[in-house]
Amino acid sequence: MVDEIRSKAKELLTDGTVECVIGYERATDGVTARPLFAYTAEEIDRFIMDNTCVHNLARYLLDRKGKPTAVVVKPCDSRTINLLVQENQIERDKVFAIGVTCPGVVEAHWGEASDEAQPRCVTCSLEVPAVYDYLVTMPGERQTRTGFPDLERMETMSPEERREFWERQFERCIRCHACRQVCPGCYCPICFVDQLDPTWVGIRNAPPENQVWHLIRAFHLAGRCIECGECQRVCPVGIPLMLLNQKLAAEVEGMFDFRPGLDAETLPPFAVFKKEELEAER
Amino acid sequence: MSRFLSREALLAWLDGLREGGTVVVAPTLVEGVSLYRQVPVASEIDLDASVTVVSPKEWLFPASHTIFTVERKDGRVDLRENTFDGRAVLFGLHPCDALGVHLMDVPFLAEPADGSYRERRERTALVGLSCIRCRPECFCTSVDTSPDDPTHLDVMLTLVEGGYVVAAASDKGEALLASAKPEEKALSLPEPPAPEKLPTEDLPRLFRALYDDGYWGRLADRCIHCNICSYVCPTCYCFDMRDYPRGNTAERVQSWESCQAPGFTRLAGGHDTRGSKAAKMRQRFAHKFLYFPETFDSQLSCSGCGRCVRACPVNIDIREIISDLKKIGVSSVGSGEK
Ligand code: SF4
Ligand code: SF4
Ligand code: SF4
Ligand code: SF4
Ligand code: SF4
Numbered sequence: 122m123v124d125e126i127r128s129k130a131k132e133l134l135t136d137g138t139v140e141c142v143i144g145y146e147r148a149t150d151g152v153t154a155r156p157l158f159a160y161t162a163e164e165i166d167r168f169i170m171d172n173t174c175v176h177n178l179a180r181y182l183l184d185r186k187g188k189p190t191a192v193v194v195k196p197c198d199s200r201t202i203n204l205l206v207q208e209n210q211i212e213r214d215k216v217f218a219i220g221v222t223c224p225g226v227v228e229a230h231w232g233e234a235s236d237e238a239q240p241r242c243v244t245c246s247l248e249v250p251a252v253y254d255y256l257v258t259m260p261g262e263r264q265t266r267t268g269f270p271d272l273e274r275m276e277t278m279s280p281e282e283r284r285e286f287w288e289r290q291f292e293r294c295i296r297c298h299a300c301r302q303v304c305p306g307c308y309c310p311i312c313f314v315d316q317l318d319p320t321w322v323g324i325r326n327a328p329p330e331n332q333v334w335h336l337i338r339a340f341h342l343a344g345r346c347i348e349c350g351e352c353q354r355v356c357p358v359g360i361p362l363m364l365l366n367q368k369l370a371a372e373v374e375g376m377f378d379f380r381p382g383l384d385a386e387t388l389p390p391f392a393v394f395k396k397e398e399l400e401a402e403r
Numbered sequence: 404m405s406r407f408l409s410r411e412a413l414l415a416w417l418d419g420l421r422e423g424g425t426v427v428v429a430p431t432l433v434e435g436v437s438l439y440r441q442v443p444v445a446s447e448i449d450l451d452a453s454v455t456v457v458s459p460k461e462w463l464f465p466a467s468h469t470i471f472t473v474e475r476k477d478g479r480v481d482l483r484e485n486t487f488d489g490r491a492v493l494f495g496l497h498p499c500d501a502l503g504v505h506l507m508d509v510p511f512l513a514e515p516a517d518g519s520y521r522e523r524r525e526r527t528a529l530v531g532l533s534c535i536r537c538r539p540e541c542f543c544t545s546v547d548t549s550p551d552d553p554t555h556l557d558v559m560l561t562l563v564e565g566g567y568v569v570a571a572a573s574d575k576g577e578a579l580l581a582s583a584k585p586e587e588k589a590l591s592l593p594e595p596p597a598p599e600k601l602p603t604e605d606l607p608r609l610f611r612a613l614y615d616d617g618y619w620g621r622l623a624d625r626c627i628h629c630n631i632c633s634y635v636c637p638t639c640y641c642f643d644m645r646d647y648p649r650g651n652t653a654e655r656v657q658s659w660e661s662c663q664a665p666g667f668t669r670l671a672g673g674h675d676t677r678g679s680k681a682a683k684m685r686q687r688f689a690h691k692f693l694y695f696p697e698t699f700d701s702q703l704s705c706s707g708c709g710r711c712v713r714a715c716p717v718n719i720d721i722r723e724i725i726s727d728l729k730k731i732g733v734s735s736v737g738s739g740e741k
């Protein structure tokens with residue numbers, strides 16, 4: 122399967138379709154994967170593809186605006202392309218998507234790749250990328266969609282318990298903003314946390330500021346989060362951010378029957394206004 | 404003969420210090436994450452912690468910290484410094500983290516010293532734990548320390564059967580041990596592990612020669628500039644300051660900042676001296692292997708703890724960078740041997 126990716130990638134470089142192919146290579150721990158920007162055929166030979174390839178490489182398209190680029194995408198990652206095309210961040214014809222069908226990826230952190238599927242994979246409903254220009258099949262037993270078990274557990278907690286739970290989580294946030302940096306939907310030229318005038322939220326690492334940071338981050342991604350799970354994967358102190366994202370995704374899906382990034386045509390609920398919504402409000 | 408403290412005697416000593424008013428800051432598991440925290444009781448210390456996720460700099464140089472408060476009242480302005488007048492023990496530092504503290508001391512204690520840092524530093528004793536195992540990402544022996552090195556510590560503990568061999572490494576440490584009740588025992592210390600050795604000799608010169616190399620841009624391709632490496636690092640000390648005005652008072656707050664953050668080097672007028680991804684990426688390593696040694700007596704500003712290697716979400720590996728610089732440098736600028 123990786124041979125198919127390599128030969129397609131070489132073809133794209135050689136015929137000048139793209140200048141760079143973004144794929145995966147083995148990391149220095151010998152176990153996990155890391156992104157590889159390949160500009161030459163020799164570099165392409167380092168590509169790998171397996172269930173440790175967790176990163177959402179489509180996020181890097183934001184760094185390569187206007188430059189013809191091919192990118193290896195799993196189904197969840199592929200939604201990024203639709204999201205970013207729809208939000209006028211990238212041009213579809215500058216992107217060549219090498220889609221990979223996906224049986225699910227595992228929890229992989231420095232030095233260890235477990236057998237455990239990532240939470241996003243357990244709840245993922247896509248087996249084939251939502252958008253691709255070339256498709257390869259990653260072998261493996263497919264995970265089945267089991268709803269949102271963690272979320273369902275949260276729903277049984279009282280508001281008081283939930284508040285206590287989140288206060289405990291946010292307490293250890295070091296406000297590195299890595300969850301924002303990795304996110305394909307977080308591309309504001311100046312993020313609200315970095316704005317000086319007006320100061321929406323201070324730089325202090327303390328409960329009130331941390332809560333504001335987390336709530337606005339999550340809300341700004343409601344109806345836009347494509348559930349790639351990257352924010353939770355990168356968080357150095359293990360804050361379960363996907364619980365917030367999935368809660369909001371479920372609310373948006375329930376209210377508007379919409380999940381972002383599945384196609385590039387359906388307009389997101391926050392970008393359209395329907396007269397009936399006003400009626401419903403009354 | 405060595406001085407020996409059983410596990411229980413060690414915890415009792417720490418609890419004794421704590422009851423006497425000393426703050427004990429040590430590795431604990433916070434929701435499963437290994438972090439330095441002030442512990443309410445010594446039994447909460449994770450004695451088996453290897454390298455914590457975030458470094459112990461959190462105590463001496465907090466993630467955020469009020470420097471002073473000013474208040475306008477009855478026609479006058481009062482300025483109150485936020486002082487620390489207690490005593491603290493920073494417990495469980497591995498030798499790399501002790502070197503990390505030293506590498507923070509270098510800029511912060513150089514005159515004019517950073518008042519808040521100096522105050523905490525002077526009032527804190529460093530109790531270390533020598534390493535009986537090392538992790539694959541450890542490289543302390545390449546940067547001027549080693550798994551059993553007591554330099555920069557006040558007390559050094561070494562794990563042996565049933566407890567710890569304890570040794571004072573400074574007068575401050577000897578004084579701290581006055582309340583410990585060690586037994587005298589004939590014990591031999593375990594053989595320390597041997598971390599990977601990297602080609603760090605001549606690094607600043609190589610770095611200077613490769614300053615404008617295309618290497619940095621290629622490395623930066625996959626960096627998401629997420630700040631994690633700086634925030635977990637024991638030797639990254641950049642910070643930001645903001646004032647928090649509220650009615651008649653204002654607080655001046657210091658918080659960690661990173662060279663990878665947007666706007667870190669943006670100047671008035673909008674110019675950014677480290678605007679490209681490549682220049683940003685290079686900055687972190689240039690600080691450690693070029694600017695710092697050029698400014699402070701040839702010391703590299705890295706403790707070899709490997710935290711950034713473990714935590715980087717896209718595997719930007721400082722060990723690989725050191726080896727790469729050596730490789731590219733030798734082929735393009737010569738070996739440096741006279
Ligand atoms: S919020 Fe998290 S899961 Fe959602 S798109 Fe951003 S990084 Fe991916
Ligand atoms: S990545 Fe984790 S620690 Fe960093 S800002 Fe996000 S939630 Fe906080
Ligand atoms: S780097 Fe050295 S001192 Fe630090 S944990 Fe590893 S072996 Fe111990
Ligand atoms: S942790 Fe890695 S990705 Fe994040 S800023 Fe540092 S080098 Fe870049
Ligand atoms: S640069 Fe990396 S290895 Fe060096 S002290 Fe900082 S975190 Fe540790």
